[in-house]
Amino acid sequence: xxxxxxxxxxxDLEHFEVTPEEVSFLVGELSKMIPAIKGERFTRAYAxxxxxxxxxxVRDDREISRGFALIxxxxxxxxxxxxxxxxxxxxxxxxxxxxxxxxxCARLGLHVxxxxxxxxxxxxxxxxxxxxxxxxxxxxxxxxxxxLLCDCELVxxxxxxxxxxxxxxxxxxxxxxxxxxxxxxxxxxxxxxxxLGVLNEMKKETGLGGSNRALKDFLEERWKGIRPVLWGTSMxxxxxxxxxxxxxxxxxxxxxxPPNGGEP
Numbered sequence: 001x002x003x004x005x006x007x008x009x010x011x012d013l014e015h016f017e018v019t020p021e022e023v024s025f026l027v028g029e030l031s032k033m034i035p036a037i038k039g040e041r042f043t044r045a046y047a048x049x050x051x052x053x054x055x056x057x058v059r060d061d062r063e064i065s066r067g068f069a070l071i072x073x074x075x076x077x078x079x080x081x082x083x084x085x086x087x088x089x090x091x092x093x094x095x096x097x098x099x100x101x102x103x104x105c106a107r108l109g110l111h112v113x114x115x116x117x118x119x120x121x122x123x124x125x126x127x128x129x130x131x132x133x134x135x136x137x138x139x140x141x142x143x144x145x146x147x148l149l150c151d152c153e154l155v156x157x158x159x160x161x162x163x164x165x166x167x168x169x170x171x172x173x174x175x176x177x178x179x180x181x182x183x184x185x186x187x188x189x190x191x192x193x194x195x196l197g198v199l200n201e202m203k204k205e206t207g208l209g210g211s212n213r214a215l216k217d218f219l220e221e222r223w224k225g226i227r228p229v230l231w232g233t234s235m236x237x238x239x240x241x242x243x244x245x246x247x248x249x250x251x252x253x254x255x256x257x258p259p260n261g262g263e264p
Contacts, residue, residue, distance in 0.1 A: 003030055007061055010049050018045040023228045044225035053087040068096050150191040152184020172214055189241035192218055
């Protein structure tokens with residue numbers, strides 16, 4: 001389940017964070033309807049910034065439309081050829097692209113129907129569930145199961161190898177997003193170092209390599225999401241993960257401290 005959202009104005013688009021106060025507010029509000037939520041374990045907190053188009057006369061941020069606006073600066077500002085599409089959210093991005101493309105094509109005298117809405121995104125046919133992955137592992141003989149990189153999301157090494165063979169991986173996050181590796185309850189604490197080991201083995205073939213820098217960068221980003229929900233059993237697990245990375249991987253505290261304070 002996903003609990004949210006709050007709505008706050010952000011001054012710095014590049015540097016913002018989820019605060020424990022926001023998490024406490026959300027948990028407190030939901031617990032009025034579902035009291036048991038206070039005893040549940042929270043995996044991480046995350047936030048994003050998006051532009052909202054505020055109409056004249058609207059003062060309350062919650063009343064601002066979550067729609068989008070297509071602005072022709074040729075008509076508004078005398079800047080011919082400049083168009084802005086703004087507002088919206090991830091769910092409406094393809095529709096926004098379609099409206100923008102249709103507008104530009106009409107200006108250029110092109111009248112070809114847009115097919116964006118009918119084209120699946122790359123990899124869209126690879127949907128899966130944990131149940132499906134578990135059944136495959138259950139019915140395979142042990143020797144055929146291969147190496148399991150992520151225990152939480154049941155991601156086998158073969159899934160990572162398949163992505164690497166496509167040659168479209170530029171950074172660690174490309175693999176994490178496409179496999180759900182590091183998206184489970186440990187948030188990558190027990191699997192990302194395995195993935196970096198695989199990347200190091202395949203460095204000659206892929207051009208990517210596992211490194212301490214990549215590991216530190218991942219841990220710093222991971223910490224931003226875990227810190228606001230760190231209590232109870234999550235705190236115990238984080239202490240174990242901390243001992244692994246500081247003890248086994250020799251990542252010094254001063255090197256792993258994120259800029260917003262605290263230690264991973």
